[in-house]
Amino acid sequence: MEATDKIKVGISLGDINGIGIEVILKAFNDKRMLDFCTPILFGSSKVVAFYKKEVAPNIQIQVISDIKQVVDGKINVLNVWKEDVEVSPGHSNEIGGKYSFLSLKSAVKSLKEGFVDTLVTAPINKENIQSDDFHFAGHTEYLESELKGSSLMILMTDELKVGLVTGHIPVSEISSAITEDLITQKVKVLYNSLIQDFGIERPKIALLGLNPHCGDNGVIGKEDEEVIKPTVQKIQDGGKLVYGPYAADGFFGSKAYKNFDAVLAMYHDQGLAPFKSLSFGNGVNYTAGLDKVRTSPDHGTGFDISGKGMADESSFKEALFSAIEIHRNRVNFKELTQNVLKVSKRK
Template identity: 50%
Template sequence: MEQRQPNEPNQSRNTSSGGPKPDTRSTDAQVQPSTEQRQNNQPRNNRQDVPYQDNRKKDNAVNDAPNRPERSYKPVQNQRENRQQPGRTDEPRSKNQRDNRQPNNGQRPNEARQRDENRQDRDRNPNNNRNQPRESLLSEGGSRDFGNQAAQPTEYAGREDRLVIGISLGDYNGIGPEVILKALQYNRLQKICTPVIYGSMRILNRYRNLLNLKDWNLNGAQTIGQISHKLTNVITCWPDQNQEIQPGQVTPEAGQAALACLQRAVDDLKNGKLDALVTAPINKYNIQSEEFKFPGHTEYLAQEFGVEDNLMFMVSETLRIGVVTGHVPLGRVRQNVTRERIVQKLHMMMQSLKQDFGIEKPKIAVLGLNPHAGEEGLLGSEEQDIIKPLLTELANKGELVFGPYPADGFFGTRAYKKFDAILAMYHDQGLIPFKAIAFEEGVNFTAGMPAVRTSPDHGTAYDIAGKDLADETSMLQAIYTAIDVARNRKEFLELEAGALK
C-alpha cells in the first residue's frame, strides 16, 4: 500500500478548457488531471502535523510498528503518519526527527506562506497548530504518552476547550465493546476529547475482566450532565441486571440493547450535548423492531435529523469514496441511478469536502455504472445518457468533476491518488476497493447531516468476539476523524459567518 504523497496548498484554478475530458475507454487511455493540479487541492488541515501521528519517515514505517506484548497488532502502512500508535513508549524525539518532519501541505495559501517563512520556528514550537487542544498530546519530548499507566491531568480541563464525543456500544456480543475499551484504555484520549460511552457499565466490566483491561477505571454517569472531563464516562442505557455477555452469539437482547444505546446517544446529539457521535457495529438483523426498520445507521440517522438523504462517505488518509446507492439490493441499483440522485450525491460530497475536510476546490472522479464504463454504449447506455451529459454540465459551471471511469482500471492503476474523492454508483463498487486499500484505518462518515457521525468500517466480527483479537485501529481513526470533522466544520461555519458581515 502506497502512502499518498504530500501536496501543495489548495489554490484556485482555471477550469475552463484545460481540464481532462470524460472518456469511457480503458483507464490507461484516460486523460487524468495533472499531478500538479491534484497537489493544489489538499485539505488546509493536513494531518501530518497533528501531534498524535507518527512523525517519522515513511521508509521506517515497518520498523515503527507498535510493540504490544499482550496482543498482536498489525502495523498499518497508510495510517496517519504523525499519529503515535497505542502501545508505543513515550520516548522523546531527537532534533533530527523533528527537523525531518514532512511539511503541512494542506493549509490555505496564507497559512502556507507563513509556513514557508517560519518553518523552523514552527517545528520547534507546536503551538502553531490551529487545533490547539491536540497540542496537549505532546509531552516535553514531543511524543504522545501511551504508557501503561493512568493518564496525567490534562491541560485543557474545561468543557469549552475540548469536544465531547459520544460512542454507542453497538451489539455487545460483537467486537464493539472490545475495540472501544482498547481505544480508550488508560484514558489515553482525555487530552483531546471527553469520551462518553452509551452502553452498560456492567457489560463493559465483564469485557474488561475477559480482556484483562482492569487497571484503569470507568466513570459511571446517569446523564450527560454528570460526566467527568477527566475520565472515560459510561452512561447505562437499559436495565442490565440480568444480562450476560455471549461473545459471538446473535441474541435479541443484544439487538435491543444496541438500539437503546443508539437512541440515547442520538437524543443527546440532537440536543447539542455531544459534538460528534461514533457508532460501534450493530447487527442489522437483531436490531430490527417497530422502532428501527432501517438497513443501517445511515438511514436511521437521516430520519432522526429530518434530512431527505445523506451520503455514505468512506474516508481514510489514502482515499475517500462515496456511493450513489447505499444499502440497496443489486437488482434495484439501476433504477436508483438517476440524474437527480447523482447530482444530489455530488453536491453533498462537494460540500462535505469543503466544510468537513477543508478542501476549498475539491476534485472528484465519477465511476461508470457498467463494465468498462459502458464501452461507448456497447455495454450499457447509462454513461452516455445520464452520467456524461451531467458531468459536462457541471464542468461548464466550474466544478472539477471528471469521468465516468471504468472502476477496475481506475483502482488498478491507482488513479484515485489524483482526486480528492470518488463517487461510485453502488455499494460494492466503492466499498470493495476501499476496504482492500484502507481496511484497518478506514472510517465510515455520514456526510450531508447537521451532526457529525463516524463509525469504524468493519462489522460485528462475531468469529473473533471476546478473544482479544480485534484491532482497535479503525475505532481510533473513527474517533480522530470525528474530532477533526467537528473542528473543521466549526471553523468553516465561523469563516462563513464572518464572510457575510
C-alpha cells in the first residue's frame, strides 16, 4: 500500500443520544480530513442529519444503502436501519442502546469482510446497550468475541501508552484474576503490538505492582512477591526488556513512565486514572492484539453536554489518525516480514 492510498475507515455512531455523532461531524467539518481517509458512518442519515443541522450545517454527506456504494472523497453514511428513531440528546435509554449496537454490529461485519480497513468507535453506554445480543462489559470484549486474536486495551498518546492486565472486571475480582499466565499473555500482546503497530524494534515495558508500595515485601498483600515479581523475572529471562513491579503512585508522580515505551497496569483505574489526568481530551483507546485495527476517543458518551454543541472533537480526531497510522504500520510490517521470508527461502 502506498502512503497516498486512501484508507476506508468504518465509524460506529455510539449512543445516538450522546456526543458521538457530534464529535464525528465536527471532525469532518474540516474538509482536509478527507485527504487522509474515506469515512463510512454506520447508522442512519436521518439521525446524522438531526445533529448535522446544529453542529455542521454546511457539511455534505453521501447517503448509501450498500457498503459497496462507498465513494472516495465523501463522508459516506450507510443506512443500517430505515425506521424513524427518536433522538433524545442527553438521555440514556433503551433506544440509544439498541441503535448503538446495530451501528457497531454492522461496522464490525464490514470490518471482518474487508469492506473497511479500520474501525473507529464512538462511545457507547455500557448499561443501556446490554441485550440478548450484547452481553459484554464494553467494546473490547465484544470485538475480541468477533475478531481473531487476544485483545489488550491500550490508552495512548505520543508520549504515553498504558495497557491493562485486567479490564472491565469488579475490583473484588482483580487479585484472583492476576496470574502468571495472564501477565505473560498481556506482556506478549503488548510487546508484539509495539513492534508491528508502532515500529519499536526492541520495546521497553514497565509493569506496575498490584498492592500499595508493591506490597512492602509481603506486609501489604503477597501478590507482588509471589506472582508479579517471579513472572517479570521469567519474562526477562526470555529476552524481553520488561521491568517492575513499580508502585503506581511514585511511578507516575516521578514521570518514570517517560523511560519506557509502554506501561502495563494491573487493573483499569490504576492505569487509566493517571493516564486521563495527564492526557484527557488527547488520548486514544486502542484495542491491540486483534487481527483488525480499532480505536476510539478516550471519553464517554457525555450525556451531560450532548446536544449543546460543547463536545470537543480532538480525541476523536486523534483516534482517527491513530487508526490510519497503525493500519499503515501493520501493512508495512507484514510486507517487510514476508520479504524476509522470501529472501530466506531463496538462500
